[in-house]
Amino acid sequence: MKVFLTALMFYTRIPCPSWVDHSAEYIQKSTKFFPVIGWIVGLIFCIVAFTFSFILPKEIAIILAVISTVLTTGAFHEDGFADVCDGFGGGWNKNKILEIMKDSQVGTYGALGLVINFILKYLLLIHIFHSIPLLPSMLVFISAHSLSRLMAVGIIYWGEYAREDASSKAKPIAIGIQTTDFIYAIIPGIVPFMVLILYSSTLLLLAFIPLIFMTIYLNSYFKKWIDGYTGDCLGCTQQVTELLFYISIIALWKFI
Numbered sequence: 001m002k003v004f005l006t007a008l009m010f011y012t013r014i015p016c017p018s019w020v021d022h023s024a025e026y027i028q029k030s031t032k033f034f035p036v037i038g039w040i041v042g043l044i045f046c047i048v049a050f051t052f053s054f055i056l057p058k059e060i061a062i063i064l065a066v067i068s069t070v071l072t073t074g075a076f077h078e079d080g081f082a083d084v085c086d087g088f089g090g091g092w093n094k095n096k097i098l099e100i101m102k103d104s105q106v107g108t109y110g111a112l113g114l115v116i117n118f119i120l121k122y123l124l125l126i127h128i129f130h131s132i133p134l135l136p137s138m139l140v141f142i143s144a145h146s147l148s149r150l151m152a153v154g155i156i157y158w159g160e161y162a163r164e165d166a167s168s169k170a171k172p173i174a175i176g177i178q179t180t181d182f183i184y185a186i187i188p189g190i191v192p193f194m195v196l197i198l199y200s201s202t203l204l205l206l207a208f209i210p211l212i213f214m215t216i217y218l219n220s221y222f223k224k225w226i227d228g229y230t231g232d233c234l235g236c237t238q239q240v241t242e243l244l245f246y247i248s249i250i251a252l253w254k255f256i
Contacts, residue, residue, distance in 0.1 A: 002026060007033035012040070013074045031153060032181040035189035038149040042142035042192070045069050049129065050138070062125050066118070069145075078114060080235020082106050085113030087232070094226045098163060101232050117239060124246040132253060139196035140249050147208070148242035150189030151215040152234040157182045159219050162228035201256045207248035211241050 002020060007030035009016040049065035056064075070078065083101040089109030091097030100107070106114075128137050156177050177185070197204050218237050222229045 003029045004033050004036070006030040007037055008040075011037045011076060012072050014040075014072065028177075029181070031156060031177050032185045033188075034149040034153050035146040035185050038146035039142060039188065039192065041069050041072050042145035044072050045141050045145070046138045049125075049141075050134070053129075058129050059126060062122060062129060066121065066125070077235035077238045078117070080232035081117060081239040082110035082114050083232040084236035086110040088225060089113075091225075094162070097226050098230070101230060117243070120243060121246070124243065124250065127250055128246060131250075136196060136200050139192055139199065140246070143193040143196050144242045144245045146189050146192050147211060147245055148238045150185060151211055151241040152237045153177065153182065153185045153189070154215050155219050155222075155229050155234055155237050159223065160228035162222070162226040162230050162233075203255060204249065204252055207245060207252055210244050210248050214241055214244055 003026050005016045005020045006023065006026040008014055009020050010022070010027055010030060011034065045065045045068060048068040049061050052061035052064050086103070086107040086109045087097040087101035090107060091100050125141075128140055132140060157179075161176075193204075193208070215237065218233070218240065219229070222233050226233075
């Protein structure tokens with residue numbers, strides 16, 4: 001329970017009991033609960049989106065739902081995505097990329113990346129909201145959050161931590177994740193997706209393939225430029241694979 005609450009405290013802004021702290025040991029162990037956090041964030045999105053859709057236009061309901069997820073996570077992953085855009089966009093070697101990513105200010109690449117990210121996400125969510133029935137669309141939203149976080153766990157499992165100092169708040173994750181804990185993360189990571197497939201169509205299994213290839217590509221890209229991953233790289237992986245999952249579902253749903 002303490003490991004789970006540590007994950008809840010580290011990856012979200014949801015209040016936790018005072019006896020839960022930022023213990024490096026528990027932060028490292030909490031990685032296996034990352035997809036479960038996706039359940040929570042995805043469920044919050046669904047509750048806000050479908051509740052407000054009864055009293056407001058769906059477009060506004062989606063915007064409020066996206067805001068709710070940003071508030072829930074504290075823009076944790078969006079911040080990582082922006083830092084990766086700045087670092088890899090403006091850096092030319094490992095040290096410069098890591099230096100830029102460490103800077104708290106958002107540059108041109110990061111700002112542009114966030115704008116494109118949110119516009120694309122909004123359009124994808126609106127399309128899903130309008131074209132897919134209620135229950136499967138809820139499962140799509142929850143699956144997107146759990147699977148994208150599972151892909152980030154995959155980066156931790158297969159990759160190596162890039163920073164050599166202890167300056168990062170994600171430093172405890174540098175220890176990596178054991179195979180048993182990775183398997184533990186896979187189960188909640190794929191359960192909403194499996195329910196979606198059983199409820200809708202086995203054709204949707206194909207949506208998992210682009211996520212695997214994108215994760216492999218990002219892992220190799222990070223390794224090529226900075227010899228591994230950072231916490232920002234994990235946030236970027238989550239954001240990119242979430243968008244990719246929505247795109248895949250929309251493309252496949254036309255054939256169902």
